Amino acid sequence: MMLFDMEKPQGFDPYEVLTRLVVPRPTAWVSTLSPEGIPNLAPFSFYNAVCDEPPVVLISISKRENHQRKDTSRNILATREFVINFVSEDLLKEVELSSRDFPPEISEFEVCKLQEAKAYKVEAPRVAKARAWLECRLLKHEELFDYDLIFGRVVFAGVESFEVASLKPVGRLSGKFCRIVEINQAPNQP
Numbered sequence: 001m002m003l004f005d006m007e008k009p010q011g012f013d014p015y016e017v018l019t020r021l022v023v024p025r026p027t028a029w030v031s032t033l034s035p036e037g038i039p040n041l042a043p044f045s046f047y048n049a050v051c052d053e054p055p056v057v058l059i060s061i062s063k064r065e066n067h068q069r070k071d072t073s074r075n076i077l078a079t080r081e082f083v084i085n086f087v088s089e090d091l092l093k094e095v096e097l098s099s100r101d102f103p104p105e106i107s108e109f110e111v112c113k114l115q116e117a118k119a120y121k122v123e124a125p126r127v128a129k130a131r132a133w134l135e136c137r138l139l140k141h142e143e144l145f146d147y148d149l150i151f152g153r154v155v156f157a158g159v160e161s162f163e164v165a166s167l168k169p170v171g172r173l174s175g176k177f178c179r180i181v182e183i184n185q186a187p188n189q190p
């Protein structure tokens, strides 16, 4: 048995314990537009759906070491909108690449050679290759410790197919990705 006093961590990193035990986490691959009109794309796995009436998601975005906001938070606070692109197994290379710390004037769409597609209700572009996406408007922003908590109201959704075999969803399992497979029958489709 390993025991961890998470209030007084000594000799271990609470992040490692948390991200190994809160699993699997979905990854929000968030596309935004800067006020100057430059697209931005980055993944966040401290993410989940928190309400369904109305549909609301929550993303937790840490500040950088110098306490500056990440580009995604800055863009969302400035434009009040974003798109969450669904992460499928075949997009993992691009997801990893888009997580690197590029300056705001560089578009991760270009770095990752990903085509942009127009969203339906928001100005932020979406990843054309993503098999599903959620268009969101900022509902609420909270600062908690050194994190920006972004509550997004989902105003539009698109999906090629709800079949798991087609979506090829992945989860975040400690520092790695894992496949999500069904154990029992599929949930009812809308």
Ligand SMILES: Cc1cc2nc3c(=O)[nH]c(=O)nc-3n(C[C@H](O)[C@H](O)[C@H](O)COP(=O)(O)O)c2cc1C
Binding pocket: 027, 040, 041, 042, 043, 044, 045, 046, 047, 060, 061, 062, 063, 070, 071, 072, 073, 095, 096, 098, 099, 100, 101, 102, 172
């Ligand atoms: C799979 C994955 C999950 C991540 N999850 C988070 C997260 O939940 N919160 C966070 O602040 N950063 C997370 N990151 C790191 C951000 O993607 C990274 O800081 C990125 O550079 C932020 O980009 P931006 O400045 O364009 O917003 C994650 C990275 C990867 C690869």
